[in-house]
Amino acid sequence: MAWYYGTFSCGHEGRVSIIGPTKDRQWKADREFEGLCEDCYTKSREEAKERKRQEALRLAEEMELPELQGTAKQIAWAVTLRQETIERFEELLEMSDTDFSFEGKTKDDIKKVLHYLLETKTTASFYINNRFEQTFKLIETYFDEASNADIEREEKEILEEIKTESTVFPENKITNA
Incomplete structure (x- = not known):
């Protein structure tokens, strides 16, 4: 598990927890930040x-x-x-x-x-x-x-x-x- 920091599509900064193979994690993190933050x-x-x-x-x-x-x-x-x-x-x-x-x-x-x-x-x-x-x-x-x-x-x-x-x-x- 690793934490990735970035900016969501709504403009808010945040972090997401990504699990799985290391080679896929950045791709998954990028997909997460394409959406809205939780709030x-x-x-x-x-x-x-x-x-x-x-x-x-x-x-x-x-x-x-x-x-x-x-x-x-x-x-x-x-x-x-x-x-x-x-x-x-x-x-x-x-x-x-x-x-x-x-x-x-x-x-x-x-x-x-x-x-x-x-x-x-x-x-x-x-x-x-x-x-x-x-x-x-x-x-x-x-x-x-x-x-x-x-x-x-x-x-x-x-x-x-x-x-x-x-x-x-x-x-x-x-x-x-």
């Missing part, structure tokens, strides 16, 4: 995360998505994860019909699952815990719940319509109650 690298990553989070917040506001529940740190992370989930679903929906096939499910079924997840899964922990789940696994897991929720919504609408139609109002109605 600048960390700062640039944090800035990139913040830009991504702000963009996700803007898109969530545009789509009128419900606010996520959880701690401030969980929400800050989950907003970005939720946007990534939406993007994965959209990539799947953009596939041509000839390329698309998933266990007999149509694109409308997939849209139904996506809308169900966005409307009902409002805890930050859901998106954090499912961040590594494949889109197909989410569809498979939540398809039945989404279908049942859709049926329940239709039943409520029908009952509301029946209630409205069956309600008798006086001819000279004073209020809208």
Whole structure:
């Protein structure tokens, strides 16, 4: 192991520890100094995360998505994860019909699952815990719940319509109650 001193691409002076054969060490050190120093690298990553989070917040506001529940740190992370989930679903929906096939499910079924997840899964922990789940696994897991929720919504609408139609109002109605 040897220490090499130099100037990083960000202009900061520093040192790097290089291990391996002596003949390769200078080359490895030169590659290290072509990048950012540790502080600048960390700062640039944090800035990139913040830009991504702000963009996700803007898109969530545009789509009128419900606010996520959880701690401030969980929400800050989950907003970005939720946007990534939406993007994965959209990539799947953009596939041509000839390329698309998933266990007999149509694109409308997939849209139904996506809308169900966005409307009902409002805890930050859901998106954090499912961040590594494949889109197909989410569809498979939540398809039945989404279908049942859709049926329940239709039943409520029908009952509301029946209630409205069956309600008798006086001819000279004073209020809208």
